[in-house]
Structure formats: C-alpha cells, structure tokens
Amino acid sequence: MMSTTFSAADSALGYLYQVRVALLWSLRRAKQGGEFIVSLETLDDVTFESKGGTPKELLQAKHHRSREASLSNASADLWKSLRVWFEGYANGQIPAGTTLYLLTTGAAPKDSAAALLRSRSRDVAKALPILESVAQSSESHANAPAYAAFLAASGTARRTILDNVVVLDRASDVLTINDDLKNEVFWTAEQKHLDAFLQRLEGWWLRRVIKQLSANPEHAGILSGEIEAEMCELREQFKQDNLPIDEDVVAFTLDEETHAAHADYRFVHQLKLIDAGKKRVAAAIRDFYRAYEQRSRWVREDLLLVGDLTRYEGKLVEEWELVFEAAKDEIEATAAEAAKRKAARAVLAWAEQATIAIRPGVTEPFVVRGSFHMLADEAPPRVGWHPDFHDRLAEILNPSSTTPPEDAEGGDAR
Template identity: 80%
Template sequence: MTTFSAADSALGYLYQVRVALLWSLRRARAGAEFIVSLETLDDVTFDAFQASGPKADELLQTKHHRKSEASLSDASGDLWKSLRVWFEGHANNTIPSGTALYLLTTGAAPRDGAAWFLRSDGARDVEKALQKLETVTQTSDSQSNAPAYQAFSAVSGAARRAILDNVVVLDRAPGILAIDDELREQVHFSAATKHLDAFLQRLEGWWLRRVIKQLSAVPQPAGILSDEIEAEMTELREQFKQDNLPIDDDLLQFTLDDETHAAHEGYQFVHQLKLIEATKKRVAAAIRDFYRAFEQRSRWLREDLLLVGDLSRYERKLVEEWELVFEGAKNEIEATAAEAAKRKAARSILAWAEKATIPIRPGVTEPFVVRGSFHMLADEKPPRIGWHPDFHDRLAEILNPSGSVPPTDASGGEAE
C-alpha cells in the first residue's frame, strides 16, 4: 500500500467514526433509543428497538476523499461497492427489508446520473436511477465492479426497485475537518460557547475509546447503546458547569512509569519528601499526583476553563490551610526536639495533605488535584510550603547553590 493510499484509508476510517458520532448525536437529540455499531452489517449500523428486539433500520456507507472533485459516476467504485453490500445483504437476509440505506460521500453526484437521481431532494427519481444502473451492468467491463454487477443482476427488476427505494445518496458531505461545525451544532447547549471545543475533544476521546472497545471485543458486542451516549453527555455537561471542571480520563488512568519517575527524582518536592524519610511508595504516589495535577491544570489554563487568577486564589487557600496545620504541628514539638520527632511530625503534616479535601471548585472532588497542587507548591522556588519544621534551612543544606533541582515556573512546571 502506498503512503498516499494508506493515508486515504486511515482518513476514511476516522471519517467513519466521526460521522457515526454525528449521526448518533442527531438521533439522541431527537429522543430516539438505538444501538449503533461500526463494521457489522455496514460501515455504520443503527438498530431501533422494537417489540421483537433490536432491528437494523438505518445502514450508512461513508466515503471520504481528500480531493473534493471526486465523482460518483454511474460506474463509480464507491457507488457499486455500496450497492454490492446492500444487494448481497438482502439476498442473504442479513439486511431486513425496508432498512434505510445511506451512501454519504464527500464526492459529487454528476447531474442526471444514477447517484443524482437517488438523492433526497426534488431531483429524486428512482426509476431513472434503476435504468442507468441496469445500463451500466450491461455495458461496463470493469473487473473491480463485476461482483457488484452480479449481485445487482441476480435479483428481479421489482426487487432492484424495492431496494433502491430505500437508497439515499448524500453527496458533497463535509470532509473530516469540516465536520467539526456540525458536531459543534449538536452539542451547542452542552457548554459555554468558548468551551465547546474542549467539550467536543473529550466527547470524541470517549467515543473513539468506546468504538475501539466495540471493534476489538471477542465476541463482538451488539454495539453502543444510545443510553451510553446520553450518560457520557450528561457527565460532561456536569463537568463543564461553572462550579466544576473536567477531569480527563487519561490522567485518571495514568500509572507512574520508570521514565516519569526518574525525570522527577531531582525535583525539590521530592527532596522535601526524602528529607522526612517518606517511604518509596509515598514518594512514587507524590510524583504521580504531581504529574497528574500539573498536566490537568495546564489543560484547564490552555482551554480557558480556568483563569490564572482562579489558580492563584486556590493556591493561597491551600497555603493558608497548610499553614494552620504546619504551625499547629510545630507547636507540639520542642525547638530542641530530636530529628526523629521532627520527621514524625512532618509525616503527620504530609498525611493531612494527602487526605485534605479542598476543591478548586465545588464539583471537583478528584483527590489528585489537591495532593498534586500541594506538591507543586512544595516545588516552587522558594518553596511556599513544606513538611519538615525546618524545611527552608534543610533544603538549603542539601541543594547546591547552582541548583541541582530543575527550575520551575509559578505553576510548578519546568521553566523553559
């Protein structure tokens, strides 16, 4: 396969996935209950719920072309590949009679061609389309289309007409990038206008993972329930309310790897933990939470879901709460206390921080945001918080003047 054809194939699959989401959102908004599946009876299959169980009521073939001038001529491979699937499906009874059959393509149907007469507008004329397709089967010498011609010709004229009555060609469809506008329209009231892109990014991320799960499961499940789509939409809407913020699945599922662990070994917040003899597992958990919180906060800022002023106010609140606990712990030990006693007190302060519930917004209850933010404050230069009663002096002793710890900016990230 050439690089060009490989790219076309990849874009075609991604287009199919995005179109399936778009059509699913439209059906969900209309209040329909359905099951959607990819690569089963067709590229995209919609099953409606009936008394006898789910039944396919819409099949969708998607054809994406990087060149917008691609033509859906009477002998077009795109057209006949779709017709072959549908005619063979009717012949072997895998496609129920009366099922709506859609061919959605970024290409154009030439005026007065078979595909033109199968469109849904006023030019639709199934009889003319049938005549043109029958002519093609008799005059075309295309070897690639031969199996499709055979499937088409194997049924009676009346059966051909009955199947074509259910075929609708949707040409000049928006390409894989242009489809963004239509997706935004479907989720328009789900989040503030300036946050729609962030909302869609998360919805599409979930959708892609869900499609992969459906395609890779053995045996393959029936499909994706409309209830699942509604549930994910509801969850995302809640996360995009003013009293909440979205927590990304990839960060929730992040597990600390050796590379990330090693990359943070020299950070100041790690030195603070080693200073109080925190266990290796505790240090690893801190690095994990630091990474998660830094990444999540960075995304919120990039997507304008959170303002720098909001973050500053939150950090002031964290520092104030820490200060009360820190000073309280210092009051309980003598200035001349042994180092072991100081470290024990420090670990109790860390334990408080690990369990603290101080949300950045009322709806944000994910613990790593709080824990990781504390470690980011402990990593600032100079540190805004610490665990050891004498953390300022002790850090100065163990860190050389040239700064063996990577310098960080005010939000806890490495300076550029």
C-alpha cells in the first residue's frame, strides 16, 4: 500500500511510543520504591498517581519520525500540551503541585521558552514573558484555543503552572527507546537473554494497557504492585533452572484448521492405532503444537541449546522404554488386538501424566506431553504406544508395500 499524506503510520507510532514510554517511566519509578498507579489516556497521555489516587505527574509524549521537530515558541507540540494543563487546572482536574512533563523527540532551540523550561539551566521567569508574547501576537488558528486557555489564567496562575512544567527534549524515539528499556531491566536476566526478557515484559504490558483502556465505566489504573509481580515472575522464568512459558502458547486452543493440518501426522496415526478417543487425539494435537512452538522459541532465543533438547529427549525415551517394555511383558505376543490396544492406552496414559521436567522449574504439563508426541512423530518414531507400533505404522503409511495382518477383532489396524 502506498503511503499518502493521510497515512496513519505517524499516529500509530505515536501511540506505540506512548505505551513504551509509560513502561519505561513505570520501571524507573518502581525501582525508586513506593507505590503508585499509572494510567494512559486519562488526565494526560500518561498519568502517575499516588496510591490514594492523587495525580503526582502528568506526561505528554510527542513522537516525530521523519524530521527533526523544533519545539519553537509557537510549536503545536508545546501549545497543545500547555492547553491540556491550563484547562486541567482551570476545571480542577489537575491539583496544584502536579509535575507536568513534556517529553519529545524534537529539539528546543537555544533560548526558546521550551529550552528555558528544561530541568537544567532552568529560567521560568524568562520563559513566561516569551510565551505571553506569543499567545498575544500569534495568528495561528491551530494554536488559538491553547492561547486562550493560557491567557485566561491570571499572571500568578501562569507562573505557578509553569513552575511545574518540565521539558524533556531530544528524547529517544520509538525504536531507540528499546535501549533505555534494556538499561532498566539489565539486572533481571543474562545479557544475551535481555531481548527475550523485554519482549515478554512488553507483551504483558501491552495486554495490561489494553485492559486498562477498555475498562468500564472508567479507566482502571495499573498498580505498581502488578508491574513488580510480573517482573518477579519473569525473573524466575529466566533463571538457569527454569525457562519462560509464553502466555499465548498456554492460551492456544485447538481450531479446526490446526486439527486438519495435523490429521496425517505420525503421532496422530499412532493414537488412532490404539483407539484413542477423539478428545484425546485433539488434546494431543494441541499439546504437540504448544510444545513445538514453545521449544522453537527457546532455541531461537538461545534460551535452550540443541544439546539440551537432545539430552531431554534421551531422558524421555529412556523413561518411556521402561514403561513400554514392562507393558509388553504383561501381554503375550499372540494376544488379541484388543488386549494390545488396552496395554498401549495404559502406556499413553503414563506419558500423559509424566512429570519429566526439561528443567527443574518448568512444570507446564504440555511440555512433557507435547515432547512425547514429537518423538512419536519422528521418522522413524522414537516412541510409540502399540506393542507393534513400528510395523503397524508401516502398514498405514506404506500400504502398497505391506500386507496387513488380519485384525483379531475383525477390524483394520487403524
């Protein structure tokens, strides 16, 4: 799709920037200690409140992608922010003493009002008359409502409000803010795993922000305790004896398309060989998909090495073999097919309940169950359920090269 002057890309980046900035600032405040509530799109782009609900800090986030935006004395970014704050004070929504931040990727020119409102080399007394002069003389129609709100305040009120305004220009953009975020979480995981850690933290944060924005009847703020709890949970998952389990993988439910796509897999044929019920087969496909997806992510992100998987699968095969051979010992080689399938379903039931962890802290059952089905799907399969699973699979997958034995129960081997 060709971009146009009406492209929504800049707006979309602006909203994403706002979400990432909110996370960055929340992490910094959490590190300082003390409880707070953070919300987006309430009193301001980002609002920080005390535990009691009193606004303490309001943040306007301005993102520019294609040009070096100038925070000049008549810039729209500056005056839109001032309008929000002056109107908020006028209607009583913003209490006195609330700190007002304007964070922008743009730059404040030397000696401009915005430059004089930075945290360093600050001179509010010099910035005030500059803004008053612009509001009284500018002919900008776009800024007119902001000028009106500014001039409606008394001289004393203007000075009081500006005393609380802090301009933070030349801020990191939506991409480079990633480095700032990594700096805040650098102590949570090994250096090589920080990207994977941050990806999961931001995924949780985005879901939480969506929940906050969609809450009815009012936006429910995000508690600092929630952020600390999620950080603690992720830290545990990234320890050497653990691995992260992704929420979207756990939440995956089998759909018809995925079910159909796996219908001819070896592990599914193995289940049909022993008359596993439809729901049991569906659960196996679900766990196979979950385990395959989660294990693939671990390998891609260097959280798990191929050698680790090889050792784990070796352990699974070794444990399975003990149970499988024990089940075979309990039935005669000439046993009826029904008896063989019953014994096979018992082996499968053991695999479904097994607690053989890939690492001590990984307790999600689908990892074990799905890994067994992955081994049952290899060519040739490394595990199986039916006592004669190698031969029976060959009959199913290569029917032209074998002559199936007559089924003892009068049915086929499937």
